[in-house]
Amino acid sequence: MRTPLFLLIWLGIAALAYAIAVALGNDYIFFAGYVVLQYVVLATAWNILGGYCGYVNFGSAAFFALGAYSTVAFYKYITENEFYRLPMPVLMLIGGAISGFVGFGMGYLTLRLRGAFFAIATLALAVVLQTLVVNWDYVGGSRGAYIVRPEEIAPIGSYIRYLFLVMLVLAVAAITIARLIEHSRLGYGFATIRDDELAAEACGVPTLKLKLIATTISGALMGMAGAPFPYYIGYLQPASTFGLDYAVNSIAMPLIGGTTSWIGPLIGAVLLGSLQQIATVTISSAVNLLIVGCLLVGFVIVAPNGVVGLVHTYLQRKPEDFVGRRRVGTDSPEAVP
Amino acid sequence: MIFSFDLLINAIISGILIGGFYAAVTAGVSLSFGILDIVNIAHPAFIILGSYVAYIVNTTLGVDPILTAIVAMPLFYVLGAGIYQIYYVAFERRGQESLRGLAFFFGLLFITEVTLVLYFGVDYRYVDARYIGPSWHFGMMDVPFRILVPCLVSLLLITALQLILTKTFIGRAIMAVAQDQLALRLMAVDPIRIKRIAFGISIATASLAGAFLIIIQPVEPSVGREYIGRVFAICVLGGMGSLPGTVIAAMLLGIVESLTSTFYGPSWAPAVSFGFLLLTLAVRPAGLLGR
Amino acid sequence: MTDATNGPSGAPILEVENLSKRFGGFVALENISLAVAAGERLGLIGPNGSGKSTLVNCICGTLRNEQGAVRFDGRRLDGLDAHQRTHLGLARSFQLPRPFVTLTLADNVRIPLLYTVASRGIHLSSRSIEERCRFLLREVGLDAKARHLPRDLTQVEMRKLELARAMAAEPKLLMADEAMAGLTHSEVEDILALLVRLNEQGVTIILIEHIMSAVMSFSRRLVVLVSGRKIADGDPNDVVHDPEVERAYLGQ
Numbered sequence: 001m002r003t004p005l006f007l008l009i010w011l012g013i014a015a016l017a018y019a020i021a022v023a024l025g026n027d028y029i030f031f032a033g034y035v036v037l038q039y040v041v042l043a044t045a046w047n048i049l050g051g052y053c054g055y056v057n058f059g060s061a062a063f064f065a066l067g068a069y070s071t072v073a074f075y076k077y078i079t080e081n082e083f084y085r086l087p088m089p090v091l092m093l094i095g096g097a098i099s100g101f102v103g104f105g106m107g108y109l110t111l112r113l114r115g116a117f118f119a120i121a122t123l124a125l126a127v128v129l130q131t132l133v134v135n136w137d138y139v140g141g142s143r144g145a146y147i148v149r150p151e152e153i154a155p156i157g158s159y160i161r162y163l164f165l166v167m168l169v170l171a172v173a174a175i176t177i178a179r180l181i182e183h184s185r186l187g188y189g190f191a192t193i194r195d196d197e198l199a200a201e202a203c204g205v206p207t208l209k210l211k212l213i214a215t216t217i218s219g220a221l222m223g224m225a226g227a228p229f230p231y232y233i234g235y236l237q238p239a240s241t242f243g244l245d246y247a248v249n250s251i252a253m254p255l256i257g258g259t260t261s262w263i264g265p266l267i268g269a270v271l272l273g274s275l276q277q278i279a280t281v282t283i284s285s286a287v288n289l290l291i292v293g294c295l296l297v298g299f300v301i302v303a304p305n306g307v308v309g310l311v312h313t314y315l316q317r318k319p320e321d322f323v324g325r326r327r328v329g330t331d332s333p334e335a336v337p
Numbered sequence: 338m339i340f341s342f343d344l345l346i347n348a349i350i351s352g353i354l355i356g357g358f359y360a361a362v363t364a365g366v367s368l369s370f371g372i373l374d375i376v377n378i379a380h381p382a383f384i385i386l387g388s389y390v391a392y393i394v395n396t397t398l399g400v401d402p403i404l405t406a407i408v409a410m411p412l413f414y415v416l417g418a419g420i421y422q423i424y425y426v427a428f429e430r431r432g433q434e435s436l437r438g439l440a441f442f443f444g445l446l447f448i449t450e451v452t453l454v455l456y457f458g459v460d461y462r463y464v465d466a467r468y469i470g471p472s473w474h475f476g477m478m479d480v481p482f483r484i485l486v487p488c489l490v491s492l493l494l495i496t497a498l499q500l501i502l503t504k505t506f507i508g509r510a511i512m513a514v515a516q517d518q519l520a521l522r523l524m525a526v527d528p529i530r531i532k533r534i535a536f537g538i539s540i541a542t543a544s545l546a547g548a549f550l551i552i553i554q555p556v557e558p559s560v561g562r563e564y565i566g567r568v569f570a571i572c573v574l575g576g577m578g579s580l581p582g583t584v585i586a587a588m589l590l591g592i593v594e595s596l597t598s599t600f601y602g603p604s605w606a607p608a609v610s611f612g613f614l615l616l617t618l619a620v621r622p623a624g625l626l627g628r
Numbered sequence: 629m630t631d632a633t634n635g636p637s638g639a640p641i642l643e644v645e646n647l648s649k650r651f652g653g654f655v656a657l658e659n660i661s662l663a664v665a666a667g668e669r670l671g672l673i674g675p676n677g678s679g680k681s682t683l684v685n686c687i688c689g690t691l692r693n694e695q696g697a698v699r700f701d702g703r704r705l706d707g708l709d710a711h712q713r714t715h716l717g718l719a720r721s722f723q724l725p726r727p728f729v730t731l732t733l734a735d736n737v738r739i740p741l742l743y744t745v746a747s748r749g750i751h752l753s754s755r756s757i758e759e760r761c762r763f764l765l766r767e768v769g770l771d772a773k774a775r776h777l778p779r780d781l782t783q784v785e786m787r788k789l790e791l792a793r794a795m796a797a798e799p800k801l802l803m804a805d806e807a808m809a810g811l812t813h814s815e816v817e818d819i820l821a822l823l824v825r826l827n828e829q830g831v832t833i834i835l836i837e838h839i840m841s842a843v844m845s846f847s848r849r850l851v852v853l854v855s856g857r858k859i860a861d862g863d864p865n866d867v868v869h870d871p872e873v874e875r876a877y878l879g880q
Contacts, residue, residue: 056439058378110618115435116376117573117618123378124566124611131608142604185742188731192739195728198690201710202720204744204797208709244562248447255440260730290451297444300437301427 003180010172018168022161030164034232036273037167038225042246043253043265044174045221048181049214050251051259054194055115059106059122060250062129063219065241066102067095067226072139072236075147088166088228095227096220103219104212111211130242144237147230163228174221178262181217190214222250245289249273252296258308267307343477348599349592350478356591357488358553360495360584361546362564363571368498368539370569371578372515373532375424379442380568381561382449383540387413387547388462388556389453395464402464403490406548410541417540420445421533446561453558461555469552487549492584494545498538499580511535515578563607570614640699641666641801641832642687647696649682649856656682657856660696664801664834669827671847671864672836675876679856680836681723684803688720689713701800714740715747719799723806723836725786727778733789734761734774740797760796767822768792784815791822801832808839816842844868852876 021029042060049055071091078085086094102125110121134142153162181187189210192200197207230236249272257268272292279288303310362384369377390409391402428438468482502508510531513521521528550556571590575582590613598606642664649657657679664670674680685691687698689710698705705713719740728736741757752760765771768788773780781789787807794802804823808816820842827833837843843850843864850864854876860867867873 050436054436056436058443109615113618116370116439119376119439120378120565120569121611121614121618124569124614127563127566128608128611131605135602135604185746188735188739188742191731191735192728195730196726198710199722199726199728200739201690202688202714202722203739203793204711204714204747205739206709206711206743244447244450244559248443251440251443255437259436286451286455290448290455293444293447293451297441297448300440300444301423304431304437 003176006179007172007176010175014168014172018165021164027158027160030158030160031232032274032277034160034164034167035277036270037164037171038229039249039253039269039273040171040266041167041174041225042222042250043257043269044171044178044262045218045225046250047254047259047262047265048178048190048221049218051254051264052181052187052190052194053211053214055111055211055214056119056251057122057215057218058119058247058251059125060222061242061244061246062122062126063099063103063222064226064229064246065126065129065133065238066099067092067223068229068236068241069133069139070095070098070223071227071230072145072147075230076138076145088162088231092166092170092224092227096224099223099226100216100220103215106219107212107215111208111215126242126247130238133238133242140236142238144235145230146235147233149231149234159231163232166228167225170224175262175266177217177221178265182262186210186213245292248289248292248296249276252292252299254306256295256299256306258306260305261308264306264308271307344599345596346477347479348595350480351484352592352595353588354480354484354488354591355553355595356588357491357584358484358546358549359567359571359587359591361487361491361542361549363568363575363583363587364495364498364580365539365542365546366568366572367575367578367580367583368511368535368542371572371575372511373535373539374515375421375532375536376439377442377536377539378439378565378569379446379449380539380543381564382446383413383416383543384547384550384564385453385556385558385561386449387544388551388560389457389547390544391548391551392462392464392556395466399465401466402548402552403466403486403545406545409544413544414537414541418533418537420540421536424536425529425532450558450561457558459557459559461557462551463555464551466552483552487552490545491549494542495580495584498542501538502580507531507534566607566610566614570610570617573614574617639666640664641668641701643697643699644683644687645697645699647683647686647693647698649679649686649691649693655856657686657693660853660856660858662851662858662861664832666800666832667827667830668832669824669846669848670832670834671843671850672834672853673838673840673843673850674853677855678853680853681805682856683853684720684805684834684836687713687803688718711743714744714797714799717798717800718803719794719797719801720803721787721790721794721805721807723809725783725790727781727786727789727793729778732775732777733765733770733781733792736778736789737761737764737792737796740793744797764792764796767795769818784811787811788819791819795826799831801834802826803834803836805836806838807835808837808842820846840868 021033042064046057046060049057074086074091074094106121106125107118110118133139139145150159153159156162156165181190189200189205192203192205193207193210200207229241253268253272254265255268256272257266258264272295276288276292279291299306366377366380369375369380387406387409391405394400394405395402424438424441428441468486471482473480473482473485502512510521510526511534514528514531514535521531550560567590571583571586574589575586590610593613594606594609597609640663642662644660644662647657647660648655660683672680672683682691686693687705689705689708689712693706700713700716700718703716728739738757738761741752741760745752762771762774765774768791770785770788770792773785778786778789791804791807794804808819811819816839823833823835823846835843835846847864849862850860850867851858852860852867852873859876860870860873
């Protein structure tokens, strides 16, 4: 399938999802759906570095929070200076640019070393950025920051519908990017990094450059996912924005869904995200985080290829025969850019 | 920012003492990450578990936290050995330790933290002991016993570990396991067994480190996260698996953190360890006393 | 030293000058100098731990040499990353095969086409890439398994894949690091024939090998390393009868 067609199909699915949500007529659907879509973006972004290149990022929350706080900073500046209000897509691009830049910088410092160091550095990055934000009074410090969400936006109606729509478009963009990478020269390069960096270099793959591309794209997408968040939540607090639940979810979702192709994180995010939305209402939010943790550990032990792998074992086929052409695909023209 | 000589002296002394405690916190990671190459990022969670064990026994039976921790060490050892067995079967043997093994430990960290939150809530917990409270004044110096005692016991622990590693057969086998598994097999030693023992010891140290932690400061479940950056910074800076290096690096970090919080405010202290870690990785990946 | 060559053209393609490499206190290579002419068939032998693989690693950029210089095709290689050296036309196979385990065989040989051949400004259409992958796998007799993953291969087939992947980079110089260890006589013959064919197409080949019959039949020149030093260099028949070589290596 060519990329424009893929994009068109997913835009169609997105439009359908939006239409159904509108038809249901309850704004709660949009609040819940927004969170699920946000996780689709985070999981897909994590998988570009984690699943494709094999570099584990524990600092998803930091990249997400960078996006969110860049919005807060601009919001403050705008309300104080009565400056022209920036539209949400612009704020998302700014958040994405900042997170992408931080991703690049982190990668530059740690990616020459073994993968484990990168993982540890990302964990610590979250702590440090949180420290910086807590000490930065302009964006509210440890007290947090209030963002006044507009009630309505023309022509969509309530603002949450607008946020939902924005996140829907970002989610479609994220999976399209992931799939595009997967089927391109870049994707082949990423796979060689995951498998054997020494052999990759010997085959002429510029591993450091590719890893930096991956950290930048992945970080930027996470930042873009975080940029609308202050408008969604209304009150942004460092402790919850940097919360471990973003980190654990963006790892658990791809690993539970399956990491070798774009569809894994999507499945994982929709499955786990919806489950949590239901569990938060019916049980408590702490319990549902415990469920996510247990599912993560259970899946990595028992089903290394995630749901995608399970489905294919069930269908008596090897996963690589079906999903993604990363492993088999050799004959379609789009395999090579 | 007021500079004064006795502030400086006190900051350095408390840095050294805290550093002694950090050495105990890191000792386990030096074993697992430094020697066995197992990236156990859940180690701080086991330390918090140790804190809560000390807290429960202390509040119900009134037993000294350090004594509790020493008694609990075999339990932690068994827990560690069990976790290694799962890790080996599910990841190391399949060659998937880099991605899924890391996620496994991350999941453990998360499960431990959330479970503690569910049982104990997010309130700070603390323990009672005779040495918590009094201080030792010496001129302008001020040495609180609740930090001095953990520091001294910690140095004892490190010395004992170093003796085990260098003087006993098991210890030498642990040192060898990372480098030459073939030689071990030729000596009829099962490398998996050696790694299981080493990982067990590594988790056993978390019991004691946890008791130290709750003696020094009140503990709630998420406190452990602050230690992730610290332990790995110290482990890398100390030269990955060298215990003397760990002690030196721990004290260095302790001093820098203590100076930072004295002169810039405690809210900046968590950033210090990360700065340390990044600098170490960027400038001297082999650590201070690199192999 | 270039006059010791008997390749088709006399110009050196690879020049190693006073190369030294230490690991801590251990001297792995000491003052190695070596010139390889374009089109040559060079055998590199030495006991285990004599520094053969270290030399290959230093030339390819996997390891950095502290002293000395490596020149390839008239360019200084020092400071270049391994992938840049591959782009220039240096290829290697690994002593222990290192396939990309999640990629099919066809995709394994595709990687050098996508990254190395493309880096030389040659644009291959996806169809010609497909054909090239198939051709390379056929060359080593693996075309039937093009869509398999490396885990389905035997040890021999792994080594063949390793060679096919090195050949895919269209190198000027190929260093085959123990490509034949553990192979049967007829398999050794297969691989030798392959290397000879490559050489006839103009590829310079350095064969690092333990199997003496293979080295002797393939090489036009033989270099012997012992304890990180070069102790002999010249015509294979002269070298094996060199008293120092016999003492240090062959006459064990």
